[in-house]
Amino acid sequence: MVRQVLHIDCPDEKGLVYRITEVLYKHGLNIVSNQEFVDATTEHFVMRTAFEGAETPNGMLEDLEQALPAKANIRRAKIGDRxxxxxxxxxxxxxxxxxxxxxxxxxxxxxxxxxxxxxxxxxxxxxxxxxxxxxxxxxxxxxxxxxxxxxxxxxxxxxxxxxxxxxxxxxxxxxxxxxxxxxxxxxxxxxxxxxxxxxxxxxxxxxxxxxxxxxxxxxxxxxxxxxxxxxxxxxxxxxxxxxxxxxxxxxxxxxxxxxxxxxxxxxxxxxxxxxxxx
Amino acid sequence: MVRQVLHIDCPDEKGLVYRITEVLYKHGLNIVSNQEFVDATTEHFVMRTAFEGAETPNGMLEDLEQALPAKANIRRAKIGDRxxxxxxxxxxxxxxxxxxxxxxxxxxxxxxxxxxxxxxxxxxxxxxxxxxxxxxxxxxxxxxxxxxxxxxxxxxxxxxxxxxxxxxxxxxxxxxxxxxxxxxxxxxxxxxxxxxxxxxxxxxxxxxxxxxxxxxxxxxxxxxxxxxxxxxxxxxxxxxxxxxxxxxxxxxxxxxxxxxxxxxxxxxxxxxxxxxxx
Amino acid sequence: MVRQVLHIDCPDEKGLVYRITEVLYKHGLNIVSNQEFVDATTEHFVMRTAFEGAETPNGMLEDLEQALPAKANIRRAKIGDRxxxxxxxxxxxxxxxxxxxxxxxxxxxxxxxxxxxxxxxxxxxxxxxxxxxxxxxxxxxxxxxxxxxxxxxxxxxxxxxxxxxxxxxxxxxxxxxxxxxxxxxxxxxxxxxxxxxxxxxxxxxxxxxxxxxxxxxxxxxxxxxxxxxxxxxxxxxxxxxxxxxxxxxxxxxxxxxxxxxxxxxxxxxxxxxxxxxx
Amino acid sequence: MVRQVLHIDCPDEKGLVYRITEVLYKHGLNIVSNQEFVDATTEHFVMRTAFEGAETPNGMLEDLEQALPAKANIRRAKIGDRxxxxxxxxxxxxxxxxxxxxxxxxxxxxxxxxxxxxxxxxxxxxxxxxxxxxxxxxxxxxxxxxxxxxxxxxxxxxxxxxxxxxxxxxxxxxxxxxxxxxxxxxxxxxxxxxxxxxxxxxxxxxxxxxxxxxxxxxxxxxxxxxxxxxxxxxxxxxxxxxxxxxxxxxxxxxxxxxxxxxxxxxxxxxxxxxxxxx
Missing domain, CATH: 3.40.50.170 (Formyl transferase, N-terminal domain)
Structure with a gap:
């Protein structure tokens, strides 16, 4: 079972989890776990999603970019590849x-x-x-x-x-x-x-x-x-x-x-x- | 600042976080933190959302019931009320x-x-x-x-x-x-x-x-x-x-x-x- | 049961434990525990002896002073008296x-x-x-x-x-x-x-x-x-x-x-x- | 620096530390540390003495046997020999x-x-x-x-x-x-x-x-x-x-x-x- 991780961070705003999980849901991701956190002092949002599968669904990263603020960092990694x-x-x-x-x-x-x-x-x-x-x-x-x-x-x-x-x-x-x-x-x-x-x-x-x-x-x-x-x-x-x-x-x-x-x-x-x- | 907690658990299925956060977003909730977990052995989903505000938005609990499986337990509590x-x-x-x-x-x-x-x-x-x-x-x-x-x-x-x-x-x-x-x-x-x-x-x-x-x-x-x-x-x-x-x-x-x-x-x-x- | 403590420290030299326990033995002390330590960097000796009894035996502290180097600090305390x-x-x-x-x-x-x-x-x-x-x-x-x-x-x-x-x-x-x-x-x-x-x-x-x-x-x-x-x-x-x-x-x-x-x-x-x- | 350990245990009685340290002192042992304990429930005494030197002084173990109750276990070990x-x-x-x-x-x-x-x-x-x-x-x-x-x-x-x-x-x-x-x-x-x-x-x-x-x-x-x-x-x-x-x-x-x-x-x-x- 290949496991991948999606790593997102950006300035916090309302609805980020909703927008992100909407994209993931529409691409049919097999999510293993979601973790998110907002640093209250810096108003910065971070989210880690682990999912199963050998490939990232086509177009998912682009859809995420679309859904998120311009300043968002989006990173995807396959565990074991480093x-x-x-x-x-x-x-x-x-x-x-x-x-x-x-x-x-x-x-x-x-x-x-x-x-x-x-x-x-x-x-x-x-x-x-x-x-x-x-x-x-x-x-x-x-x-x-x-x-x-x-x-x-x-x-x-x-x-x-x-x-x-x-x-x-x-x-x-x-x-x-x-x-x-x-x-x-x-x-x-x-x-x-x-x-x-x-x-x-x-x-x-x-x-x-x-x-x-x-x-x-x-x-x-x-x-x-x-x-x-x-x-x-x-x-x-x-x-x-x-x-x-x-x-x-x-x-x-x-x-x-x-x-x-x-x-x-x-x-x-x-x-x-x-x-x-x- | 009044803090409330939403406590949801139900059998796991795809898209639960998306569906829940969609309802919360549409009702304009000031979310402080979200935590979710799926017990892999029992395939059971739990989620805790802490949010600010003295009142639960009108109709939010009903919308959650609508969005979730029939077997979902949905509980809301105001911290400090117990x-x-x-x-x-x-x-x-x-x-x-x-x-x-x-x-x-x-x-x-x-x-x-x-x-x-x-x-x-x-x-x-x-x-x-x-x-x-x-x-x-x-x-x-x-x-x-x-x-x-x-x-x-x-x-x-x-x-x-x-x-x-x-x-x-x-x-x-x-x-x-x-x-x-x-x-x-x-x-x-x-x-x-x-x-x-x-x-x-x-x-x-x-x-x-x-x-x-x-x-x-x-x-x-x-x-x-x-x-x-x-x-x-x-x-x-x-x-x-x-x-x-x-x-x-x-x-x-x-x-x-x-x-x-x-x-x-x-x-x-x-x-x-x-x-x-x- | 009254418990007392003997607190001794002085520059280290050979035979200190022997000399101290000889005095204690001769005065018939009911020893509960002995702990000693020599700080190797400063060559300083410390020893704590807990014993039972309401009174310190007559002459014991004087005998200890006799048996130990001139620079020794000897202190006796009854637990609970402070x-x-x-x-x-x-x-x-x-x-x-x-x-x-x-x-x-x-x-x-x-x-x-x-x-x-x-x-x-x-x-x-x-x-x-x-x-x-x-x-x-x-x-x-x-x-x-x-x-x-x-x-x-x-x-x-x-x-x-x-x-x-x-x-x-x-x-x-x-x-x-x-x-x-x-x-x-x-x-x-x-x-x-x-x-x-x-x-x-x-x-x-x-x-x-x-x-x-x-x-x-x-x-x-x-x-x-x-x-x-x-x-x-x-x-x-x-x-x-x-x-x-x-x-x-x-x-x-x-x-x-x-x-x-x-x-x-x-x-x-x-x-x-x-x-x-x- | 060779380090050795003396391991003694026997039924507890008064004056054991005094008798043991007397033997050690008379044989001129370079003691690094002494630790002793009496188990109050079983009235059993144990003592560990670490000392420096390649050899155990001649006759020391025999003197200890003499000084201690017949039932005493006396063991000596050189650290690193096992x-x-x-x-x-x-x-x-x-x-x-x-x-x-x-x-x-x-x-x-x-x-x-x-x-x-x-x-x-x-x-x-x-x-x-x-x-x-x-x-x-x-x-x-x-x-x-x-x-x-x-x-x-x-x-x-x-x-x-x-x-x-x-x-x-x-x-x-x-x-x-x-x-x-x-x-x-x-x-x-x-x-x-x-x-x-x-x-x-x-x-x-x-x-x-x-x-x-x-x-x-x-x-x-x-x-x-x-x-x-x-x-x-x-x-x-x-x-x-x-x-x-x-x-x-x-x-x-x-x-x-x-x-x-x-x-x-x-x-x-x-x-x-x-x-x-x-």
Whole structure:
């Protein structure tokens, strides 16, 4: 059974659901679920419709365009059609967990390849029969390094770039090029402990809960739209290192959750916040 | 701003959302939110629409009846119009928490009165200016006792009966009389530990998590549709009594949550399960 | 059964547990539980021993002083002997919850009185037969206002001051006067969203989890040692106001938890962090 | 830095901590942490001491035996010295997660091999360079099949047997042979939904929370001592299959946690319950 998703957003006005469902009904769509939401502060309307079928009915998208305000964004996607590339540095837990989920069929996308600025993760990646690209950053300007990375990404034409503990910061040029397509895992409960060494910061502040945040990457470091967050309790007996170890479970679980939400087209980005239809 | 809710459920068929939203649009409804769901196993459709306005537009309910299958249930409610009666035995935490929330404006209903088979909770109840009815069960048959309770409930014409740690079991006659209107808090994570003394059972089994379950009351003890559940971690150092003490926070929080879900018309009961639109 | 607690902390060295338990054994203490911890980063030792009995054995504290390093802090407390005063402004949920728990016997201390800079909470307080002191801040310098507050606190000789949503900031003089004795609830998951309006900040950042933090008050606003934290999930559908409403449950539960931890002598403060023996 | 653990349990009596720490002090042990607990219902004492050093001091265990009641169990283990064998059927998530954690150094034991009654998990296992033993059960009596399994286990002399979604039930003979050494993951929040198809049971009961339980295996199916449990929220929109998918994250995380707790010698089994020193 092929499943498709219709993704609509536009300024809110009366009758949008009626007009949209009228078009869908007339084209005989097998609707699995409808979810809609109006952000009261920005008066913005979003709607996600999942339907069955291999093809979008002829003329349906045109009819929707006709029925909706000129500013409407209408997107259609077939679940499973997307592809992604994973970037990581040395830590294995997030990358390994994604590869493992891919292996047991939980990731509705292709994993094209893994890119790393170190060699440590090659054997893990290749054990899952995924190409591994080592792109060394030594002796390169940041932009030079990124251009080599871009080459790999563009060769695969990957839809999404998943940063699975990739420990380098991108230039605005790189981020802009892949706008709304880069997903990062930050190892703290943002906005607490932005920047480097969040577990050290958490230890020093003596917090009783630590967390992780999956978010889209924007120009503002650690300030992009949040997709998903989770936490776990800690106590005085945890060193900063033990917090980091304990945090791995939350990091890998929440990154995988965010990746699946993105791939199932459950997310709308508006005004630096996300609307997530779970 | 008055808020109303439209509650519709019927066997699923194509075009229901379209037909419903067409009626709502034509009557110019100020829709705040729409939520719909189709239970795939029973092919049953439910939809909740919240809208603003003091009055339901003339003829709208009739138009909906026309537009929908003959078997559709259509219900309209004004949030805040309902009333409830609370029953409790001796423990103060659930009752006190409901009274407190009522006091700070969180319960969208009137609390008509408190009924108890003991006198312990009178002063707490009366401190919040709520009538307290002591209905002793000593020397009475179960049905005799219930008839006295019924008299109090019927005098107030309360819409809901909230059992806030009321420790007696009702007869099928009583339950049937107030079908889908009695909400109970069970002090375990159902279906684990049904019946009496769940914390003692939990202690003896050595569980690492305990919980509480708010549910509608049916003839089958502890088997009614579940509205909400929550849990908290425990460990070997908890005695059964300490589990019970720790469990109070979960009990009172989850009962209050369930009561609010019911009063905001967020729940559909179908096939002994609930659909909850949070 | 009277329960007492022995609270010991000192720089770590070998054999401390042996030396302490030797003294306790020789004085025939009925030990209920022992908990000890060495903070590896500061090499500081803490130990909490709970024991039964109305009296501390003659000479035991002196023997402990003898057996321990000169810098050791040795404190003994009888659970239930302490008293506290609650301060609040206008919101009822934290104050009401503490009064309610006190009412059903869960707070192991006396509540001497409630102080507020507004009149709103008088009737709730007096419903529980607790004295209510209205200390208006209008037209007063901050220190003048605090001096009036101090008079009330000192009249009762309260051991702890619990800020149950008291919305004013104290001067360093006030904080120093009651060092390690003022407990505050901050309505965010610190250190995220320090300062005013944390729920508005949380909404604008689009977080998926909100929280609350109970901490001791120090000179640095929202920077004192954290006692307990808890969180709850939110999503795009929550306005800032709805986040605040949802947050009330976490605020009141975690403040009550922190108060009980303090009153049961389960907390050590060292280096702006807490060691909490749950 | 080598870390060792001393594991002591015996009927409770006065002065045990003093007598034990006296022996440890006299042998100059570098104690990292001490944890003790007395089960009040059974009057049983347990104590775990972690210490540094490659060797146990000469004569220390003998001195402890002297100092303690005749019935005391005294066990010493070097963390990292243990080995385990994993058994699984067809599902990859628990097995894969353990292999992955082993790969990044989180499991303080050797994984000797994987045994399965199917071939599906061979390639995943071998990708991590772990031997895979296919032991088919077709056409064999239960005991015959188990004898073949025993041969593999005994060949490796594995200390623990981890059932990572192994879907067959063992005979009492097998369970007795490896008493307190078999760890299982059950895909429900025990004691709710014992037996087969817990997610189907959970769906039908309409629960709002599902869970997983890691426990030692005893003769009574799903009744062995619980090591760790965790839960996650679900709602009406989950089918039984979607509950199963969502449950995988909890299953794999809590099994890994239980395995680590066992390997770090943090667990005492007493009276079909566990004492877990986290």
């Amino acid at each position: 592809s992604m590339i994973i970037m990581a540095t040395k830590e294995a837990h997030c990358l390994g967990d994604l590869l493992l989920r891919y292996n047991y069929g939980e990731i509705p996308a292709d994993i094209d390849a893994v890119i790393s600025n170190h060699e440590e993760l090659r054997s893990l990646t290749e054990a899952f029969d995924i190409p591994f690209h080592y792109v060394d950053h030594e002796g390169l300007e940041r932009r030079e390094h990124e251009e080599q990375i871009q080459k790999v990404i563009d060769q695969y034409q990957s839809d999404y770039i998943v940063l699975a503990k990739y420990m380098r910061i991108f230039t605005p040029e790189f981020v802009t090029r892949y706008q709304d397509r880069i997903i990062n895992i930050h190892h703290s409960f943002l906005p607490a402990f932005v920047g480097a060494n969040p577990y050290k910061q958490a230890f020093e502040r003596g917090v009783k809960i630590i967390g992780a945040t999956a978010h889209f990457v924007t120009d503002d470091l650690d300030e992009g739209p949040i997709i998903a967050q989770d936490v776990l309790p800690v106590n005085h007996s945890y060193t900063a290192e033990e917090m980091a170890n304990a945090g791995r479970d939350v990091e890998k679980t929440i990154l995988a959750k965010a990746v699946k939400l993105v791939l199932e087209e459950r997310i709308f980005i508006h005004d630096n916040r996300t609307i997530v239809f779970e | 009333s409830m009666i609370i029953m409790a035995t001796k423990e103060a935490h659930c009752l006190g928490d409901l009274l407190l929330r009522y006091n700070y404006g969180e319960i969208p209903a009137d609390i008509d009165a408190v009924i108890s088979n003991h006198e312990e909770l009178r002063s707490l109840t009366e401190a919040f200016d709520i009538p307290f009815h002591y209905v002793d069960h000593e020397g009475l048959e179960r049905r005799e006792h219930e008839e006295q309770i019924q008299k109090v409930i019927d005098q107030y014409q309360s819409d809901y009966i909230v059992l806030a740690k009321y420790m007696r079991i009702f007869t099928p006659e009583f339950v049937t009389r107030y079908q889908d209107r009695i909400i109970n808090i069970h002090h375990s994570f159902l279906p684990a530990f049904v019946g009496a003394n769940p914390y003692k059972q939990a202690f003896e089994r050595g569980v690492k998590i305990i919980g509480a379950t708010a549910h509608f009351v049916t003839d089958d003890l502890d088997e009614g549709p579940i509205i909400a559940q929550d849990v908290l971690p425990v460990n070997h150092s908890y005695t059964a009594e300490e589990m019970a003490n720790a469990g109070r926070d979960v009990e009172k929080t989850i009962l209050a949550k369930a009561v609010k879900l019911v009063l905001e018309e967020r729940i559909f009961i179908h096939d002994n399960r609930t659909i909850v639109f949070e | 008293s506290m005063i609650i301060m609040a402004t206008k919101e009822a949920h934290c104050l009401g919850d503490l009064l309610l728990r006190y009412n059903y016997g869960e707070i192991p201390a006396d509540i001497d009185a409630v102080i507020s800079n507004h009149e709103e909470l008088r009737s709730l307080t007096e419903a529980f037969d607790i004295p209510f002191h209205y200390v208006d801040h209008e037209g007063l310098e901050r220190r003048e206002h605090e001096e009036q507050i101090q008079k009330v606190i000192d009249q009762y000789q309260s051991d702890y001051i619990v800020l149950a949503k008291y919305m004013r900031i104290f001067t360093p003089e006030f904080v120093t006067r009651y060092q390690d004795r003022i407990i505050n609830i901050h309505h965010s998951f610190l250190p995220a969203f320090v300062g005013a309006n944390p729920y508005k900040q949380a909404f604008e950042r689009g977080v998926k989890i909100i929280g609350a933090t109970a901490h001791f008050v120090t000179d640095d606003l929202d920077e004192g040692p954290i006692i307990a934290q808890d969180v709850l999930p939110v999503n795009h559908s929550y306005t800032a106001e709805e986040m605040a409403n949802a947050g009330r449950d976490v605020e009141k539960t975690i403040l009550a938890k922190a108060v009980k931890l303090v009153l049961e002598e389960r907390i050590f403060i060292h280096d702006n962090r807490t060691i909490v023996f749950e | 080995s385990m064998i994993i058994m699984a059927t067809k599902e990859a998530h628990c097995l894969g997660d353990l292999l992955l954690r082993y790969n990044y150094g989180e499991i303080p034991a050797d994984i000797d091999a994987v045994i399965s009654n199917h071939e599906e998990l061979r390639s995943l296992t071998e990708a991590f360079d772990i031997p895979f033993h296919y032991v088919d059960h077709e056409g064999l009596e239960r005991r015959e099949h188990e004898e073949q399994i025993q041969k593999v286990i005994d060949q490796y002399q594995s200390d623990y047997i981890v059932l990572a979604k192994y879907m067959r039930i063992f005979t009492p003979e097998f369970v007795t042979r490896y008493q307190d050494r078999i760890i299982n993951i059950h895909h429900s929040f025990l004691p709710a939904f014992v037996g087969a198809n817990p997610y189907k049971q959970a769906f039908e009961r309409g629960v709002k929370i599902i869970g997983a339980t890691a426990h030692f295996v005893t003769d009574d199916l799903d009744e062995g001592p619980i090591i760790a449990q965790d839960v996650l929220p679900v709602n009406h929109s989950y089918t039984a299959e979607e509950m199963a998918n969502a449950g995988r994250d909890v299953e794999k995380t809590i099994l890994a946690k239980a395995v680590k707790l066992v390997l770090e010698e943090r667990i005492f089994i007493h009276d079909n319950r566990t004492i877990v020193f986290e």
